[in-house]
Amino acid sequence: MNKKKNPDDLRSHRWLGVDTLRGFGHRSRAKQVGYALEDFAGKPVIGIINTWSDLSICHSHFRQRAEEIKRGIWQAGGFPVELPAMPITETYMKPSPMLYRNFLAMQTEEMMRSQPIDGVVLMGGCDKTTPGLLMGAISMNLPTIYLPAGPMLRGNWNGQPLGSGSDVWKYWAERCAGTITAEQWNEMEDGIARSAGVCMTMGTASTMTAIAEAMGMTLPGASSIPAVDANHQRMASRCGRRIVEMVWEDLKPSDILTRDSFENAITTDMAIGGSTNAIIHIVAMAGRAGIKIDLPQFDEIAQRTPVIANIRPSGQFLMEDFYYAGGLRALLNQIPGLLKLDALTVNGKTLGENIASAKVHNADVIRSTDNPVSAKGGTAILYGNLAPNGAVIKPTAADPRLHQHTGKAVVFKNYNDMAARIDDEALDVTADSVIVLQNAGPLGGPGMPEWGMLPIPKKLLKQGVRDMVRISDARMSGTSYGACVLHVAPESYIGGTLAFVQDGDLIELDVPNRKLNLLVSEEELAKRKAAWQPQQRVYERGFTALYLDHVTQAHEGCDFDFLHAGAPTPEPEIH
């Protein structure tokens, strides 16, 4: 350990170490809950920021894991304090968990700043918790380790593996088409979520935890361990031991997170066939570190990075298989030439050192670069008059015949309009139509819900149609698939071109040439723009009003405009 700090240099010393009236108050209150001076005096105070709740089902093991982290902190001579934080649960939070990512980021930052904390272990995993926790910790810039929740065990139905999300969408389409029964559907409900942990496909959760590891913010290998594996428990106490050392070493996010580490994050996202949501979160996390990432960088890195994780929805297997095949370290060791191996990580070693010995144990699950799942990464950035600031598509998850397609728009003004009319037998829609959903973006949703895998009309499902071009300013679940154009910016709610699309307009999608255009004349568009009326705002109070006043667009990461990197907030005075 390269010790740079002494007990008197600890941030918590200002609360607990000083011979003042306030110091008396702080120490006496630690003693109120049974601690003796020797339990905390001169020791790093480590916050364990825990996103557990009864409804945070992916984190149901976090109460026990917090105890295991504490064990490690005590062993290493630290003083653990557990701090509950907003449990953003993807399953239950409405109108969209994304609405609350910035809430968690603010809570994380402010909890750290306002209390006697020297370093933190962040406990998250369910989609938005990873970026939310990291964004707050990056802004506060105290020594930080991230402990990912780990994926749940494989789903099982009739001896077939079931994947979170991906198989739900797949079998729901079959149920709508009448090819599976209600009884079979109910059996799947019993078998798809079998243990603690996050979705076990390469959805947003496992994408973001892999990215956290590639950025250097977890201990090596942490992101791949299944939640209920005893190795996950050992990883938790290892995080506790290491964070105490990091405080003495004064190793902070600003020492770890450079442009190289964010490039490693993007390369990893592409190599694992990761969720499109990662684009927004990487831009936001980098923004907190003062690093600007533009959308075309994702496309550039995708062009040179093969998808080598054969995991659903881009591939065949599940996260449990990925772990047994060697996990993220083994995957990264397949592509050393594409990574910035000198990037530093929380264990004080470089990414290159951390992955050097990792082996692949199943070459079908973690492919080699000469036998990839796809020769190029799974993200394309589209531009055109329909998306002047960009839109996103995951070509690897779309039917290739739709990569170049021009079709007539079938437009829905909002989600309720779509829900009411999509299955109407009289709807004028064919397999060649382009389904458009408006008012589903960061402000329009609000919170940019995961509605982007717009449903295929039942009458087309019955005809055997399983993919169509669909366009919205929404996001889609990382477990989703299809020719879905997402994140259209600027969004329709603020008068982006998407707001002016009408039924029957021709829309051109050209993925190879990265184009997305509304084939309507400039004059006609100007006329529609002049006649356009914005939707009435219905949220006038509370966090949602703050969100609507300050959230940025998708290509800017949907962070709040006042939370981008800038002058640090001053440390609190202790009076």
Ligand code: FES
């Ligand atoms: Fe929590 Fe999917 S619902 S990770």
